[in-house]
Amino acid sequence: MANYIYGKVKRKQNIFRVIETESEIYETADLVLTGVDYNPATLIEDEELYQITNFSGTEFILDFLQGNLDSVNYNQITNEDLKKLSFICTVQGNLYFFQVINSSFFISKKWFSIDELTLETNRPIITINPFADAIYNKETDTLYFKKLASAQKIFKGMDQLYRAATDAETQNFLENDFLEVDENFQTGNVTIPNRKRIALVNETLSNFSDDEKQAIYNYTNQYGQVTYENGKFKIESDNDLKFVLWGIEQRFYTTPIGGDKRVANSIINI
Known part of the structure; x- marks a missing residue:
């Protein structure tokens, strides 16, 4: 079964197709998705997650998450736009893994592959975190995340869940x-x-x-x-x-x- 990585480019509304791969990007065999209903008065432990159930009914849902996802409906991202990613989304079955992209995830140093032992100088790479900033389970319609500050960079307006009084x-x-x-x-x-x-x-x-x-x-x-x-x-x-x-x-x-x-x-x- 093919897995896909999609990307959102800064100052563009569209989602773009980035990579199609047969490899499992995130290990799901031992992934346990259980969360605590989000409440700013609740502090979670390191191994715990917040959750928002019935997420498709909120104002934060992305159009990308609604309806059936078909990769042919998304344009392939250009090399130039790869440098402007705001977040990526890895789709593995019903699970959508989101990662915010900032400058720390771009590596443009000289490097060589252990497999090929070839020095690379002009092929910058983007790293993927072992655990996503947010995970959406489409089957259960539930969003999971650890930090609201990160999730709201993907789902705009979520910071209103923990807003300060005017x-x-x-x-x-x-x-x-x-x-x-x-x-x-x-x-x-x-x-x-x-x-x-x-x-x-x-x-x-x-x-x-x-x-x-x-x-x-x-x-x-x-x-x-x-x-x-x-x-x-x-x-x-x-x-x-x-x-x-x-x-x-x-x-x-x-x-x-x-x-x-x-x-x-x-x-x-x-």
């Missing part, structure tokens, strides 16, 4: 009636990590009833990191804001043995 959104959050913000703490003092948390908790709060909101405020106050008086948390610093946002995300917990109060740096719903 100045207006940040200011609106600081004006919530459960916060008493010091006059010296302004929107410009809110760091990017906290802006990302604000973007997430805005939706969380909108789904809470008034009773649930009060329960969250009481829960946050139990961990005593920020002064809470007259139904308001006093925000004097970005660190104060971070603890309140952690509370809304329900990251605080007490160990059943020892009663240690802790904060979870990663969350996975079970």
Whole structure:
């Protein structure tokens, strides 16, 4: 069965055919594709993957991944365009392996083949990583990736999955009636990590009833990191804001043995 490598050229919309080969580029016999549903509040281990299910229904899907793929419908890439690749995609059956291409993958030094022992000087090569930046399983309609920053270079707009709140959104959050913000703490003092948390908790709060909101405020106050008086948390610093946002995300917990109060740096719903 033939395998194909396709490529996307910078500033061009088309996908081009690069190589057809009978060789297996990525070893799939022992490949296990299981992932954790993507959530910016979830940190994965080195051997784990994020996943987005029903990926074809998202706004990030490439036309290239939709319908039946036929190599004859794609033009062969030119040598000149090979120097302008933004990413390549290796297709092996129902699996699509994506790799972002940058200057570090181009090798133009003098080299020789161990097999042929011939010195090459004008034949630059492009290297392929042993593990792809993103893998799309067309059969299950699931995208897998390790780093959102890499995946969003291929699937434009995916960075909106972990966007930072705008100045207006940040200011609106600081004006919530459960916060008493010091006059010296302004929107410009809110760091990017906290802006990302604000973007997430805005939706969380909108789904809470008034009773649930009060329960969250009481829960946050139990961990005593920020002064809470007259139904308001006093925000004097970005660190104060971070603890309140952690509370809304329900990251605080007490160990059943020892009663240690802790904060979870990663969350996975079970």
